[in-house]
Amino acid sequence: MKNFIPAELKRLTWTSFVLLALSISLWSNRELVAEFKVPHALTIHTALETATIIIFASVFIVCWNAFGELRKRSSLILAVTFLCAAIFGFFHIISFQGMPGFTEPIDMHKSLSFWLLSRSLITFTLLGLVIHTADIDVPNHFAQLSIYLGLLATAAVTLLVFQAPEILPITYLKDIGQTSFKVHCEIVLVVTNSITAFLFYQQVFATKNLSVEGHLKIKRSLLFFAAAMMAVSETYFSLYRLPDELFVAIGHAFQVFAALAIYRGMVGINIHAPYSSLIESTQHLQSAADELRIHKQRLTGVIETAMDGILTIDDQHKIILVNPAAASIFGYTVNDLLGSSIEVVIPMRHRHVHGHHVNQFGERGTTRRKMGSSFDDYYVTGLHANGSEFPIEASISSLIENNKRFFTVIFRDISERKLAKEKMAQYHSELSQLSSALQSIREEERKHIARELHDDLGQLLAALRMDLSLLQREQNLSDRSRRTLTSMDQLLLTSITTLRRIATDLRPRALDEGGLFFALQTLQKEFSQRHGVHCDLIADEEQLILDDEKSTAIYRIIQESLTNVARHAKASHVNIQFSRSHDVLSFIIQDDGRGIEEGAMNKTRSFGLVGMRERIKAMQGEFKVQSEVGKGTQIQIQIPLLNPIKMGNPPNLQHSISADLHH
Numbered sequence: 001m002k003n004f005i006p007a008e009l010k011r012l013t014w015t016s017f018v019l020l021a022l023s024i025s026l027w028s029n030r031e032l033v034a035e036f037k038v039p040h041a042l043t044i045h046t047a048l049e050t051a052t053i054i055i056f057a058s059v060f061i062v063c064w065n066a067f068g069e070l071r072k073r074s075s076l077i078l079a080v081t082f083l084c085a086a087i088f089g090f091f092h093i094i095s096f097q098g099m100p101g102f103t104e105p106i107d108m109h110k111s112l113s114f115w116l117l118s119r120s121l122i123t124f125t126l127l128g129l130v131i132h133t134a135d136i137d138v139p140n141h142f143a144q145l146s147i148y149l150g151l152l153a154t155a156a157v158t159l160l161v162f163q164a165p166e167i168l169p170i171t172y173l174k175d176i177g178q179t180s181f182k183v184h185c186e187i188v189l190v191v192t193n194s195i196t197a198f199l200f201y202q203q204v205f206a207t208k209n210l211s212v213e214g215h216l217k218i219k220r221s222l223l224f225f226a227a228a229m230m231a232v233s234e235t236y237f238s239l240y241r242l243p244d245e246l247f248v249a250i251g252h253a254f255q256v257f258a259a260l261a262i263y264r265g266m267v268g269i270n271i272h273a274p275y276s277s278l279i280e281s282t283q284h285l286q287s288a289a290d291e292l293r294i295h296k297q298r299l300t301g302v303i304e305t306a307m308d309g310i311l312t313i314d315d316q317h318k319i320i321l322v323n324p325a326a327a328s329i330f331g332y333t334v335n336d337l338l339g340s341s342i343e344v345v346i347p348m349r350h351r352h353v354h355g356h357h358v359n360q361f362g363e364r365g366t367t368r369r370k371m372g373s374s375f376d377d378y379y380v381t382g383l384h385a386n387g388s389e390f391p392i393e394a395s396i397s398s399l400i401e402n403n404k405r406f407f408t409v410i411f412r413d414i415s416e417r418k419l420a421k422e423k424m425a426q427y428h429s430e431l432s433q434l435s436s437a438l439q440s441i442r443e444e445e446r447k448h449i450a451r452e453l454h455d456d457l458g459q460l461l462a463a464l465r466m467d468l469s470l471l472q473r474e475q476n477l478s479d480r481s482r483r484t485l486t487s488m489d490q491l492l493l494t495s496i497t498t499l500r501r502i503a504t505d506l507r508p509r510a511l512d513e514g515g516l517f518f519a520l521q522t523l524q525k526e527f528s529q530r531h532g533v534h535c536d537l538i539a540d541e542e543q544l545i546l547d548d549e550k551s552t553a554i555y556r557i558i559q560e561s562l563t564n565v566a567r568h569a570k571a572s573h574v575n576i577q578f579s580r581s582h583d584v585l586s587f588i589i590q591d592d593g594r595g596i597e598e599g600a601m602n603k604t605r606s607f608g609l610v611g612m613r614e615r616i617k618a619m620q621g622e623f624k625v626q627s628e629v630g631k632g633t634q635i636q637i638q639i640p641l642l643n644p645i646k647m648g649n650p651p652n653l654q655h656s657i658s659a660d661l662h663h
Contacts, residue, residue, distance in 0.1 A: 088118035177241030186238035193231035200224035222265030331385030569593025
């Protein structure tokens with residue numbers, strides 16, 4: 001890929017090379033050129049230096065005043081530098097040998113000292129500008145203090161040069177001209193300016209930008225040219241011996257070129273920047289207007305084609321915007337609704353409070369909310385053109401424009417959804433009732449089967465064992481017969497034990513004979529013995545005096561929870577704790593097992609949890625499961641009691657049940 005060089009940088013580079021080549025030809029013939037004397041050299045020198053001072057003063061004015069209270073470090077440094085350089089340049093003019101009052105050789109030394117101070121300030125400031133590009137804000141009081149300190153330092157140096165010029169190394173000797181110190185200083189300035197020019201050139205070439213936009217706009221291509229011209233001019237000033245030589249005039253000419261480039265690179269671009277910004281702002285405004293028109297067309301298209309109704313009213317509740325969907329929902333045309341009162345689409349029974357609610361919404365400062373009173377059903381009632389009412393799901397928002405408040409409602413007809421929801425709620429209620437009825441029927445069947453097993457089959461087995469016992473007492477039985485009878489007795493005993501366990505699982509007799517407390521004690525002991533899991537039951541008998549329906553439901557819930565702990569939890573300890581406060585019974589079942597994995601509680605085949613939830617729901621209770629993998633499971637249950645018993649002051653514990661459930 002070919003390197004890209006900006007056209008302006010290319011022109012300035014060629015100009016610099018041409019002038020440098022011309023200068024080299026003059027430097028190579030220094031003895032010949034030195035013979036040419038410039039008539040009225042003092043006048044020409046003064047005019048060119050005055051032009052340079054005026055340009056430097058202009059740079060100071062722009063860098064200081066163009067930004068008011070907002071200043072950056074770069075603009076402050078440039079302002080102080082060019083002000084001090086202009087002052088030193090002025091004293092360089094007035095102290096030049098040949099000016100009125102300054103005719104001694106020492107005056108030429110003073111003048112050249114001011115010259116070196118002025119040009120050194122410019123040279124090293126430009127070098128700093130190209131090296132250090134970062135910028136920071138400068139407070140106004142600090143900027144003013146910097147100007148005062150710069151002026152104070154300039155005055156002190158000026159006084160020192162005038163009162164004690166010998167304190168500085170001599171720069172000029174009569175009949176000899178410039179000293180080696182002056183020439184060496186010029187060489188340092190030439191090298192520094194050359195480096196600065198090279199760095200400016202690299203910046204422009206690397207960024208392919210001729211200017212850097214920011215707090216102070218700088219055209220770096222022109223500063224490259226200025227540094228190059230300053231290097232050339234300092235070379236001329238290092239070659240002359242007498243003030244009227246041609247080299248002095250040429251050096252001043254190049255100095256003016258450099259000053260003009262600095263002016264154009266710093267002052268000109270900042271003076272023209274407001275006009276350029278104005279043109280850019282106008283173009284930007286036109287572009288923004290076009291974009292706004294496109295957005296407006298797009299917004300209009302969205303509103304016109306929206307499936308939901310959109311309606312806007314003013315603070316007088318007059319409709320000022322309505323889309324076709326909204327008009328169709330109410331059974332009107334768009335023209336019918338525009339300009340009419342919002343009350344035409346509100347049922348008569350709601351009109352007297354509607355205006356108050358809308359105004360109250362605006363006064364609260366809320367910008368938007370859903371309409372309606374319940375969390376589940378954000379709907380209000382609308383009025384068809386034929387007088388029929390229908391449910392609407394709506395949200396309202398407000399905004400203030402030109403000190404007037406406008407309200408926008410976005411809504412949709414949810415008649416079908418509401419009907420479907422009501423049917424779903426009815427089906428859910430019927431299913432809950434069916435589930436409750438099935439649970440009751442199941443418990444009755446269990447109770448009946450358990451009673452039949454215990455009372456009938458159990459008694460038959462017991463009678464059979466008694467008969468077998470009488471048979472074993474016969475003396476004339478053979479050993480083989482006795483062994484057979486003993487085996488039969490063991491089988492009958494095992495059958496009776498199995499029968500009792502099955503009957504207890506179907507319906508524990510302790511629940512009917514001793515109540516819930518004793519039934520849970522029996523369940524606790526059997527669970528610990530059968531599964532080897534330590535189980536604690538923390539409850540009072542007085543707390544668990546309940547009707548048969550609640551006692552059975554609570555027993556089955558705890559039984560199901562313990563079954564799940566035994567099957568899935570791999571727990572070593574289970575804690576069951578009851579608390580009763582006023583008309584609420586709370587209980588907790590908590591284990592230290594492996595917990596329930598995320599998503600396992602919502603499995604469609606988790607019938608254990610579903611059954612527990614249905615039992616709790618049938619009693620209008622609350623059911624909550626908390627589980628963390630590796631830290632066990634806790635189930636929290638609260639059951640309202642319609643006929644609370646009088647108790648002392650039972651502890652007000654948050655009910656909770658804990659079990660590890662994996663169904």
